[in-house]
Amino acid sequence: MTAWIVFVVAGIGTYLSRGLFILIVGHKVLPEKVERGLRNIGPAVLAALTASLLTTDGLGVFLTSVPEVAAMVTGVIAGVWRRSFTASFMAAIVVWTALSFLL
Amino acid sequence: MKLFREHIAPAEPKPRGEAADLAGTANMRRVPSEVRRSALAGMRAMVPLLLPAIPFALVIGVAIAESSVPNLAGWFSSSFMFGGASQLTAVTLLGDGAGAVAAIIGALTVNARHIMYSAALVPQFRTQPRWFRRFGPYLLLDQVFALASTHDAPPRNWRSYYIGAGVTAWILWQLLVGAGVLFGPSISADLDIDFVVPALFLGLLVPALVRRPAAVAAVVGAAVTAAFWQIPNRGGMLVGGIAGVLAGYLAESWSRE
Numbered sequence: 581m582t583a584w585i586v587f588v589v590a591g592i593g594t595y596l597s598r599g600l601f602i603l604i605v606g607h608k609v610l611p612e613k614v615e616r617g618l619r620n621i622g623p624a625v626l627a628a629l630t631a632s633l634l635t636t637d638g639l640g641v642f643l644t645s646v647p648e649v650a651a652m653v654t655g656v657i658a659g660v661w662r663r664s665f666t667a668s669f670m671a672a673i674v675v676w677t678a679l680s681f682l683l
Numbered sequence: 684m685k686l687f688r689e690h691i692a693p694a695e696p697k698p699r700g701e702a703a704d705l706a707g708t709a710n711m712r713r714v715p716s717e718v719r720r721s722a723l724a725g726m727r728a729m730v731p732l733l734l735p736a737i738p739f740a741l742v743i744g745v746a747i748a749e750s751s752v753p754n755l756a757g758w759f760s761s762s763f764m765f766g767g768a769s770q771l772t773a774v775t776l777l778g779d780g781a782g783a784v785a786a787i788i789g790a791l792t793v794n795a796r797h798i799m800y801s802a803a804l805v806p807q808f809r810t811q812p813r814w815f816r817r818f819g820p821y822l823l824l825d826q827v828f829a830l831a832s833t834h835d836a837p838p839r840n841w842r843s844y845y846i847g848a849g850v851t852a853w854i855l856w857q858l859l860v861g862a863g864v865l866f867g868p869s870i871s872a873d874l875d876i877d878f879v880v881p882a883l884f885l886g887l888l889v890p891a892l893v894r895r896p897a898a899v900a901a902v903v904g905a906a907v908t909a910a911f912w913q914i915p916n917r918g919g920m921l922v923g924g925i926a927g928v929l930a931g932y933l934a935e936s937w938s939r940e
Contacts, residue, residue: 583756586783590773590790591763593769597794597819599799606808606816612861617932621803622832623888623897624904624927625796625920629825630884631905632920635912648878655882658818670885 647679702765703749721840725830725847732826733855735879736767740856743771744863754864761860768917769793770860781797793916799924800828807831810838829884833891847886895938900931 587650589599596603599679610618655672723772747757752774759768769790776786809814819842827849834844892898904927909920 582783583777584759584940585759586773586777586786586790587756587763589783589832590769590787591752591760593787593791594766594769594794594797595821596727597772597791598797598801598823599817600798601805602808602816602820606805606811607813607871609809612795615806616935617928618802618896620900620931620935621799621924621928624931625799625803625924626884626888627901627904627922628830628908628923628927629796629829629863629883629906630888630913631908632885632917633881635876635909636917636919641902646819648881651878651882651884655885656889659886660892663890665886668889669882672882672885674877676882 647676647683650679651676690710717840718843721836721843722847725844725849726851727827727831728844729848729851730855732829732880732883733852735883735910736826737859739767741766741863743767744860744865746771746774746778747860747864752777754926758857758861758864761857762853764790765821765856766794766797767856768834772789772916788834789916792918794916796924797823799921800832800921804828807841815842819845822846822853824849824852826852829887834885839888893920896935897933898926899934903930 609615610656623645634648651672653666658671659665702836702889740935744758745753747760750757757774760773764770764773771853772793773786773790776789779785781789799819804823808819811819822845829849831841831845881884888901892901904923906923908923910918911922913919914922
């Protein structure tokens with residue numbers, strides 16, 4: 581019974597954390613300064629999520645290795661150059677696979 | 684007089700009777716096909732993002748099967764919580780004999796980053812109907828955020844894309860965790876494809892960085908997160924995300940001056 585209670589309460593908490601701003605201010609037009617700040621949350625958080633997945637398993641173990649760093653740098657360059665998801669992703673994967681095999 | 688009549692005459696006279704019905708039917712057909720296309724695009728975009736999550740889902744299933752948590756309750760955590768890392772935290776803590784409060788706090792700490800996702804998607808949700816503002820956050824997984832935050836479309840199409848991606852993730856997640864619970868340790872989850880997820884997120888992020896302040900926010904967010912990697916439960920991501928937002932805000936202010 582304890583497990584069911586934990587999962588239901590944690591589920592409600594998860595929903596509220598995902599919906600906090602959407603539920604409270606999702607229908608309102610916010611002050612211009614706040615709107616300006618909101619525009620940069622997406623890129624900042626997505627970049628932070630990517631860096632977090634690359635550097636740690638979330639349990640305090642450092643994951644990053646040379647092939648991953650080289651692959652990410654290549655992915656960034658290809659993405660900026662071609663402005664394309666496929667170019668960025670494929671460049672990163674090819675470099676990562678090649679260097680993982682070689683090193 | 685003729686000029687006046689031409690001036691006030693509607694450019695396209697409204698159809699009446701059967702003609703109006705036919706025109707209405709044609710419009711109705713056109714809208715759902717657009718909606719369907721957006722939903723399918725969301726589904727197609729989600730599948731590659733979820734492939735690397737397969738071993739993780741199986742690991743959660745195995746953790747449930749091997750812990751003292753009842754299998755059915757463990758499997759239902761996938762629909763109650765719908766978030767891999769927080770599910771694994773709750774199951775592991777309960778399996779290790781931790782109390783209910785500790786398990787709940789542990790799971791919610793892991794999910795704290797979702798608050799930032801919620802703030803980031805406020806502009807897209809503002810143009811959505813109330814039912815979707817209430818239902819949408821339930822599906823807001825990391826992968827859904829990555830796709831939705833970089834997808835630019837009219838409100839209705841954006842909603843279909845979001846639902847297509849989110850529901851696809853939800854269905855696959857239930858099946859995969861269920862498979863882990865059922866087949867347990869006989870499944871090998873030792874697939875070295877961990878790098879694929881960050882590479883996919885990078886591919887979504889970089890081409891979308893068309894404004895300089897957004898690029899500043901991304902670079903600072905990533906650098907600070909990497910510097911604080913030792914904070915448990917991906918806490919470095921919270922620090923990095925906040926630093927990135929502040930840096931982007933400052934860059935935007937300076938570029939205006």
